[in-house]
Amino acid sequence: MTTNDWGSIYKEMGAKPVVNATGSVTLLGGSTPVAEVKAAMDAADSAYIPLIELEQVAGDRIAEMLGVPAAYITSGAGSALTLATAAFMAGTDDAKIEQLPDTTGMPNEILIQKRQRYWYDRCLELAGAKLVEYGDENGTTEDDLRNAITDRTAAVHQVMYEQNPVDPNVLTLEQVIAITHAAGKPVSVDAAGQIYPLENFGKYVKMGADFQCIAAKYMGAPHSTGFALGTKEVIDAISRHSFVGYETRRIRGVGRPHKIDRQEIMGVVAAVQRWMTLNHEDRLSTAEGQSQAILKPLQGIPGITAELNTNIMGHQPFGVFITVDPDVVGFTVDDLVDKLRDGDPSIWTRVQDGRLVIHVFGLGEGQAELVGNAIAKIVKG
Numbered sequence: 001m002t003t004n005d006w007g008s009i010y011k012e013m014g015a016k017p018v019v020n021a022t023g024s025v026t027l028l029g030g031s032t033p034v035a036e037v038k039a040a041m042d043a044a045d046s047a048y049i050p051l052i053e054l055e056q057v058a059g060d061r062i063a064e065m066l067g068v069p070a071a072y073i074t075s076g077a078g079s080a081l082t083l084a085t086a087a088f089m090a091g092t093d094d095a096k097i098e099q100l101p102d103t104t105g106m107p108n109e110i111l112i113q114k115r116q117r118y119w120y121d122r123c124l125e126l127a128g129a130k131l132v133e134y135g136d137e138n139g140t141t142e143d144d145l146r147n148a149i150t151d152r153t154a155a156v157h158q159v160m161y162e163q164n165p166v167d168p169n170v171l172t173l174e175q176v177i178a179i180t181h182a183a184g185k186p187v188s189v190d191a192a193g194q195i196y197p198l199e200n201f202g203k204y205v206k207m208g209a210d211f212q213c214i215a216a217k218y219m220g221a222p223h224s225t226g227f228a229l230g231t232k233e234v235i236d237a238i239s240r241h242s243f244v245g246y247e248t249r250r251i252r253g254v255g256r257p258h259k260i261d262r263q264e265i266m267g268v269v270a271a272v273q274r275w276m277t278l279n280h281e282d283r284l285s286t287a288e289g290q291s292q293a294i295l296k297p298l299q300g301i302p303g304i305t306a307e308l309n310t311n312i313m314g315h316q317p318f319g320v321f322i323t324v325d326p327d328v329v330g331f332t333v334d335d336l337v338d339k340l341r342d343g344d345p346s347i348w349t350r351v352q353d354g355r356l357v358i359h360v361f362g363l364g365e366g367q368a369e370l371v372g373n374a375i376a377k378i379v380k381g
């Protein structure tokens with residue numbers, strides 16, 4: 001630890017701070033705003049401003065930086081997903097905006113490939129929509145989608161994880177866009193972490209999707225922020241369903257609880273600006289260096305293999321994969337997670353597909369070495 005007061009504000013209240021070797025996860029507080037973002041948020045304190053105007057100019061600025069038609073800042077990517085479904089169901093009709101989450105008389109089904117069901121798809125239902133699966137656990141055909149689209153369809157949703165190996169058994173976004181648009185329906189994309197390489201940032205809207213979300217938690221903005229990118233039509237509708245629409249237009253939409261403050265709006269603009277002009281080579285090489293620092297004390301220890309995660313796409317580059325041979329070390333990889341969590345300081349990690357998957361996103365200065373040494377000590381016994 002480089003500072004004496006690591007986590008002291010939490011300790012003073014009797015709460016235990018942890019070392020975050022999991023990465024950008026909401027259960028640990030997700031992200032730490034970068035200096036440029038904090039400066040913008042501080043500067044925003046000095047004056048009040050009508051949020052309907054601020055949302056407009058901030059959205060315009062982000063849209064211009066990314067080269068997409070329109071953008072809207074929300075309280076997280078999850079909020080953008082909910083507001084987008086509201087927009088797909090009720091559009092800009094004020095009576096319908098006020099009727100949600102009762103969807104009587106509106107198209108209210110969001111189609112999703114069975115194999116693409118995921119943790120955040122619940123956000124697609126919160127404005128009153130229903131998720132309807134198409135395809136099955138083995139895969140999806142183009143006819144599955146053609147047959148699934150009906151008058152009740154509000155939108156077809158696709159999730160993009162370009163850092164993962166492509167699932168050959170799902171329809172591609174190109175296929176989904178072509179078939180869905182031919183049927184006159186809009187396409188929604190969750191691209192929360194698709195911010196690097198920069199050509200992927202906003203890419204799906206450029207490919208023809210009507211909407212995509214981005215999680216600003218992944219780019220040094222406040223953890224509670226995100227934004228929608230999309231066509232002018234969809235973004236205009238999202239703004240009408242938002243908390244700003246509720247307060248300014250006096251139209252009581254479902255977006256009212258999805259509130260953000262003017263400081264956060266300016267923080268997101270600063271985060272996007274920084275991201276578009278950042279030296280990403282430096283960012284990547286720092287993450288690789290931290291990953292190597294974790295690996296160093298783990299070489300040549302019997303019973304574990306530790307290797308570099310070489311992915312640089314998306315929001316969390318590099319990291320470390322660790323496998324444990326219980327016959328040699330006497331405990332499983334899940335036991336290792338528990339032992340790290342129970343240590344002092346408490347180190348949080350997680351297991352995916354039988355491996356410990358470490359990300360350096362949430363590690364402070366000196367913490368990479370600490371994590372590597374803690375693992376080495378536990379495994380050596």
Ligand SMILES: *Cc1c(COP(=O)(O)O)cnc(C)c1O
Pocket residue numbers: 026075076077078079120190191192193214215216217223224225226
């Ligand atoms: C984090 C995440 C979300 C939710 O974003 P919030 O900004 O936390 O609401 C949605 N989808 C994916 C793929 C994510 O990684």
